[in-house]
Amino acid sequence: MNALTPGFADPVLDAQAAFRAVLEAMSRPGRVVVAGSALQAPAPLCRAAAAVLLALADADTPLWSDAGADAQAWLRFHCGAPIVAMPGDAAFVLASGAPPALAALQAGTEEQPQRGATLVLQVAALEPGRGWRLTGPGIEHEHRLAVTGAPDGFIAAWAASRTRFPRGVDVVLCAHDRLAALPRTVAIAEG
Template sequence: MMQPGFADPVLDAQSAFRAVLEALSHPGRIIPIAPAPIPPAPLSPAMGALALALCDADTPVWQDGGAQAADWLRFHTGAPFAEAPAAMFLFATGRPPALSTLNLGTDEVPQDGATLVLNVASLKAQGTLRLRGPGIKDEVSLGVEGLPENFLAERAALRPHFPRGLDIVFCCGAQIAALPRTTEVI
């Protein structure tokens, strides 16, 4: 049977959006999403909340969660599926496609750069990632376990292309932390 989406589509979408807004405004800060839906595995609750809050018929989506996840996303958001390079939102439960192959936008239209939503094994407020950039007072640290191999190097390789780039949201359970394209991992 199809798992439900938000209990209250209007207010739950609003609070999920505010969580993402806060996460992107304060890169590296761990923000809980409550209430979050329970999407079919391997989609995480946070990932499900982002999809329901932000995706619709206007947003081509890529996902690797299998048929049940695809059905759930299609039913609740109405979003069309696309190949990774054409997707506005990517929901990666496993290894994401090579970052340089995704839509980075153009210098004139950098807002076309995709949003990559990625499941990770754990998120901790203190950790090995030292972050700097807009939204961060001096420097913060974030602990992320379960990042794909070479992920940070691939991301760092996109930095010179700014304002083109990818915005990344890590999900763990119902928690998120974001790395917008402006954030530098030092």
């Protein structure tokens, strides 16, 4: 087995910076921010996804992942998050390939919608300014976001998921050291 690569160089301040990046992304859906540039995460885990999980996942958050043994060992060691076998049991769902269906993830209840899962979805590339048209809270008029390598049928699945509001799933899209977020409130139209 390969030796584990390190996590955050400064666990306190690097976690704060990664969290603020996610907060910025979640507050302004479609805005692309940088996170985890200095991390060396085991493949196929990308740096931004690694930073999100290092900053937010811990023993209180069951984690599901399709990223293979190396990445799971790395996450287990650095986050201490329990790895679960079913995506529907997880608070954080890490998808490096085709993700589980949105409808299969925890969506919370009408009274406790905050129990909906966060899907950390790795894609090939994120580019602001063109592509999808995003509207909703956090967006003044419209944000554009080009997502290369989004799962097939994602926009239709997202539209179906939105009808369950306030229940739902929040997505953090990650590519290399860049991320953008799709809170459950955002509406996506094809560009």
